[in-house]
Amino acid sequence: MSPRAVHALEPAATDPARIRNFCIIAHIDHGKSTLADRMLQITGVVSDRDMRAQYLDRMDIERERGITIKSQAVRMPWSLGSAQGAAETYALNMIDTPGHVDFTYEVSRSLAACEGAILLVDAAQGIEAQTLANLYLALENDLAIIPVLNKIDLPAAEPDKYARELASLIGGDPDDVLRVSGKTGMGVEELLDTVVRTIPAPTGDPAAPARAMIFDSVYDSYRGVVTYVRMIDGKLSPRERIQMMSTRATHELLEIGVSAPEPAPTKGLGVGEVGYLITGVKDVRQSKVGDTVTNAAKPAADALPGYTEPKPMVFSGLYPIDGGDYPDLREALDKLKLSDAALVYEPETSVALGFGFRCGFLGLLHLEIVTERLRREFDIDLITTAPSVVYQVTTEDKKTVTVTNPSEFPAGKIASVHEPVVRASILTPKDYVGTVMDLCQGRRGSMQKMEYLGEDRVELHYTIPLGEIVFDFFDQLKSRTQGYASLDYEPAGEQEADLVKVDILLQGEQVDAFSAIVHKDKAYAYGVLMTGRLRELIPRQQFEVPIQAAIGARIIARESIRAMRKDVLAKCYGGDITRKRKLLEKQKEGKKRMKMVGRVEVPQEAFIAALSGDTEKAK
Ligand SMILES: Nc1nc2c(ncn2[C@@H]2O[C@H](COP(=O)(O)OP(=O)(O)OP(=O)(O)O)[C@@H](O)[C@H]2O)c(=O)[nH]1
Secondary structure, three states, rough: OOOOOOOOOOOOOHHHEEEEEEEEEEEEOOOOOHHHHHHHHHHOOOOOOOOOOOOOOHHHHHHHHHHOOOEEEEEEEEOOOOOOHHHEEEEEEEEOOOOOOOHHHHHHHHHHHOEEEEEEEOOOOOOOHHHHHHHHHHHHHOEEEEEEEEEOOOOOHHHHHHHHHHHHHOOOOOHEEEOOOOOOOHHHHHHHHHHHHOOOOOOOOOOOOOOEEEEEEEEEEOOOOEEEEEEEEOEOOOEEEEEEEEOOOOOOEEEEEEEEEOEEEEEOOOOOEEEEEOOOOOOOOOOOOOOOOEEEEOOOOOOOOOOOOOOOOEEEEEEEEHHHHHHHHHHHHHHHHHOOOOOOOEEEEEOOOOEEEEEEEHHHHHHHHHHHHHHHHHHEEEEEEEEEOOEEEEEEEOOOOEEEEEEOOOOEEEEEEEEEEEEEEEEEEEEHHHHHHHHHHHHOOOOEEEEEEEOOEEHHHEEEHHHHHHOOOOHHHHHHOOOOOEEEEEEEEEOOEEEEEEEEEEEEEOOOOHHHHHHHHHHHHHHHHHHHHHHOOOOOOOOOEEEEEEEEEOOOOOOOOOOOHHHHHHHHOOOOHHHHHHHHHEEEEEHHHHEEOEEEEEEHHHHHHHOOOHHHHHH
16 A cells, blocks of 8 residues: 555545546556556555455456456545645546457446546557557547556566557657556556546536436346446435336336445445446346436436447357256356346257257357356356357348357358448558458458558458457467457448358258358368368267268268277276276266267267367367
């Protein structure tokens, strides 16, 4: 803790002139959470004894993976270097934001609650794709930007070089770029002073009817939904009735307070303040992010401008391995939905996999996190089918169908297929420009623009079909550029494309879970690859299993698995019965992880690995 940390904070309705609302924006791994930790410690809101790494990342998955998923807001007291006494104390509200592309929508809503942003850049890496993407979002929200280089304690840091780069990006003097180390705490006090000096105080009308913007809502199993708000006008107090302006639903305000960072109830929240509300509501959908909270007795006339709703970009089928777990899966999804408004799902059935759900996600990381949580928190063993994007398919009789599951691709004559595309921005050292262009071309990308950023880095702008980047594009990009390139993308509408559905048949029977929508030019290669992979992945059975790939009735590739009787006991000479039993048990275990498709046993890995595009996993 710094000697300048201030203990007591006025409980509520702080003078807006003494409030600063800011967030930290950075590329992934540039050290946002570590810097936030240091700020909590230096301002004294978390004692050295209670400090643990990534204090604000509450979810186990967040901590294990070292990523931030849900944003959090914390209030910290700070007094300027020369100032003394509580009168000079400022309340700094820091809103932590996630860095991964899947969660961009969380970043933008956090930004809307702030007047300023710390743009944090790793002093050994320089500007990356999400640095730019987040900077643009911040500028769109008219935020004051404080450029900061982090990790200056690293021997590999090149602060002079990157200060120039950063200054030329946002306009300004390289000497004004602050240099800090979130790890050692170096420069963090100066940074807090700069926050107070350069970020504007919030403005709003204290006499107007209350208007608070919801920027996050989190489900807590003990307290119900905790809604995070930023007060724009007026004041909210405990026990009063509040109204959600989009639905007109009213609730009693059971508790109102600030996160400091543990929840601390207050006598209310006034103009410019950031805090939480608890109403006893149990479902995050009733406390919608982007909605405006007002006073039910004296409602505001107009709601605040909302946010764009997150739209699921990637769909996948989730099936319990044990069909008996289906009701549990439904219950688990209902529970997850309470805290994850971006998750959508509806029941679906697959001939191969039985009853399950088609779920929509923001991206692959979101999918991974949800399935991981289902496994971990709800103990459900799942098969996830290959992720698919959303296609609009128009048949010759002018009917348009939205296809989120390749097996629902309409049969018969197709007039057109539209696929989602994204605007991708890739930052790479100039030596790798050729390889990156090859990769993008191979994925049907079309280059829009190429720009030099500083001396040796290039930003490439591409329009690429989303379906071509959801699988292994990022991994490929990283491995082809030795980890140096970075990627950011945003939806950019749809385009018409020559796409076909490729089916896979086992023993002449179509396996719906294996169907995929691919570009016509790639269909043949895809069929050969898939049948080859499945031959490797499916163990020999007691009969021959032909594997075929087909477009409609036309077979485009074929492999077969030769028959073999798998006698696990063959290896057991002699009569050691315990050993025999062990082997049989083991075989039974293996069987559990198999799914019967017709008469064929298919290991669960085949469903995801065969289609993931990730050749390593498929092996
Ligand atoms: N040497 C050094 N390492 C740092 C510093 N700050 C962060 N790191 C390390 O950089 C890595 C990433 O830091 P995080 O704070 O998790 O990064 P982040 O930006 O919050 O990452 P996301 O939450 O995933 O966006 C961790 O291994 C940190 O220990 C620093 O100032 N110096």
